[in-house]
Amino acid sequence: MSSVQIPSLPAGAIDREHPDYDEARMLWNADPTIQGRPLAILRCGTVDEVQAAVRLATAGGLPLAVRCGGHSFPGHSVCDDGILIDLAPLNAVIVDPEKRTVEVGGGALLGDVDAAAQAHGLAVPAGIVSHTGVGGLTLGGGVGYLQRLHGLTCDNLLSAELVDFNGDVIEVDAESHPDLFWGLRGGGGNFGIVTKFAFRAHPVGPEIVTGWVAWPFEQAADVLRMYREQATDAPRDVLLHMHLWPAGLSGTDLVPEELWGRGIIVIRPSYFGPIENWEQALETVRSFGAPLMDTVGPASFLSLQSTFDDLMGHGENHYMKAANLRSLDDGAIAAIVTALNEAPNEFCEVEIFPMGGAVADVPADASAFGDRSFAFLCECTTSWQDPEDREISRAWSRALHESLEEFSTGLNYMNMLFDANDETVSAAYGAGHWDRLREIKRRYDPENVFRLNPNVPPTEAPA
Ligand SMILES: Cc1cc2nc3c(=O)[nH]c(=O)nc-3n(C[C@H](O)[C@H](O)[C@H](O)COP(=O)(O)OP(=O)(O)OC[C@H]3O[C@@H](n4cnc5c(N)ncnc54)[C@H](O)[C@@H]3O)c2cc1C
16 A cells, blocks of 8 residues: 555546546556556546646645556556546547637547547547547557558647646647647657647548458568558559458458458558549559458448447457557568468468558658658567467567568667667657657756656756
8 A cells, every 4th residue: 555645526427436546546447557546537628727736746746647548558547646637527529620620638538539420421530449548649649540641640730738737737739839739749748738739631532442351361471562662652542451360350241250269461441532542542552362352342431430449349458569660571571471481370461551642741750759650560569368478479579570680771760669668768759859859858848757757858058
């Protein structure tokens, strides 16, 4: 039992005696080694409540964790013996269809934004699982299906309302606080709590084209060679998302029952161009070899955005290392295929996202999301059920990641960085961005109150 006492908690606080405590503190990633036991969980539905919660934590010198969707892979959004600010009730989404802007509460989920924006035929580029939080995803970058056409989520950020370490509110945009605005677009939750985001939205859907084309896993190397050309040469309104499942999928309607347990390599195209041209746009991919399945056709944008919701549901154990690949050289393909063939269990998989397009239009020094040069984000993902499998699964993921190093830019995507420490976080940003982030941190969070994230420690104050 901790000896720390909190003077007085606001009404509605969930303390350790509360019947909802254990459920409320749990992260999406259920790995028991990354969970925490905060003294109290404060669910904040207004900016005032967030301000009061920050002041309560800092007055008591308590660790402070901030949560939006709770999808931090390594579990940054919980703490031990401190205050967890859960922004879930702060999830209002207001769309201005005339200006094509969307205001989003700092605790909203991607599905909240998609549903509200699609009601006006609009979309904010964001991630691919609708129960992910807007907060963490945006502040780290935001990779998703619309990125080749309209950029990352953070590239579409217009302004933010932020509660700082003092509990004061700062309105941030490119004119008022250019340094902080730079840092918020890729620097994670290092500078304060964003209670409201304003985004640029784009006309999308409601009908787009998507589906799955799957080949036998044994043909992975051939399909990957075709994929690397198609994915990078594709027009911006085509995005080819890839999954390699050497042990296949089972118990899901994402693949027909006769293919359950069959190792597959899948390209998941999404097409946002004129609907009548879709077959021509996706012909090369769909006519390659002899696919085991092809479900590509018109679908709603909302269905595209929620396809993986169940497959990536809450309550499983996960680990992942992601590489920023310069290209999918033959060597990288061989490393991926070999690792998957030698996987220690059926939960090891690789997911590949093509970058480029509008992402690469943004200069590297325009925001804290600094690596605009890589062609593919390659996620070496594993999960396990038996705790005995934890270390062997994690070791597999690390080993594949290491073997991809020679094909990588050396930088990393902050939202997919496990094992964060000064060394890995500074290497992930690269020297120029790291120094700039540390200086912004000194200005806006000199005591490092917001440190439960891929942390950027402040520079020393000038003498
Ligand atoms: C199932 C799943 C699918 C994913 N899909 C994608 C994807 O398609 N594209 C992609 O780019 N990434 C994806 N990710 C990675 C995702 O971007 C990160 O895990 C992100 O941190 C999740 O945000 P969150 O708000 O849900 O997380 P949380 O765990 O709530 O927060 C993560 C970090 O952000 C901070 N934070 C959160 N909200 C705020 C806020 N309002 N103000 C200040 N700090 C805040 C937290 O303190 C913490 O440090 C996915 C992750 C999962 C688990």
